[in-house]
Amino acid sequence: MWKKIIASLFIIIGIFSFSSTGYGANMNTSSVQVARRTDRNRYQVTVPSEDAIATDKKTALISGKAPSGTNIVIEVYGTMDLTGKNFSLTNLPKSSDYILISKETIKAGQVGFAKEVELVSGINKVVVIFRVNGVNTVEKVYYVYDNALAEEAVRNPYRIVPTK
Numbered sequence: 001m002w003k004k005i006i007a008s009l010f011i012i013i014g015i016f017s018f019s020s021t022g023y024g025a026n027m028n029t030s031s032v033q034v035a036r037r038t039d040r041n042r043y044q045v046t047v048p049s050e051d052a053i054a055t056d057k058k059t060a061l062i063s064g065k066a067p068s069g070t071n072i073v074i075e076v077y078g079t080m081d082l083t084g085k086n087f088s089l090t091n092l093p094k095s096s097d098y099i100l101i102s103k104e105t106i107k108a109g110q111v112g113f114a115k116e117v118e119l120v121s122g123i124n125k126v127v128v129i130f131r132v133n134g135v136n137t138v139e140k141v142y143y144v145y146d147n148a149l150a151e152e153a154v155r156n157p158y159r160i161v162p163t164k
Contacts (some may be wrong), residue, residue, distance in 0.1 A: 063114035
């Protein structure tokens, strides 16, 4: 008798552990959610991969992935440190301190998009705007430094720089 009860319990437990539960959803809702997830992965900035870059070059390449025909706006903002606040990658300026340097609209091709932009000395912010609803803008910050001043700072790390 006990053997039959134990065997029946094992069978019942086995049946309930292998069963799966399904949930139904409206087809229109589920297809929109799947489309939103995949769309965000299709719009990316791949170069540069870092969010903040220090360089001595006055040009930068911005490239990424987007479906063919997508309108992409690339805005370049710059700031010169005329205020004496000593901006750096750890001490970034406020949004009001930036000045729009250039703005260009490009179309993505079959392999994505690429654009070379001009930078100014100091802190630069490159904003990539995908003209698609639900896709976030991407911001990259460049610190363009003078190579001669950087070499001087390395040679004399204890030199006191005059404030402006």
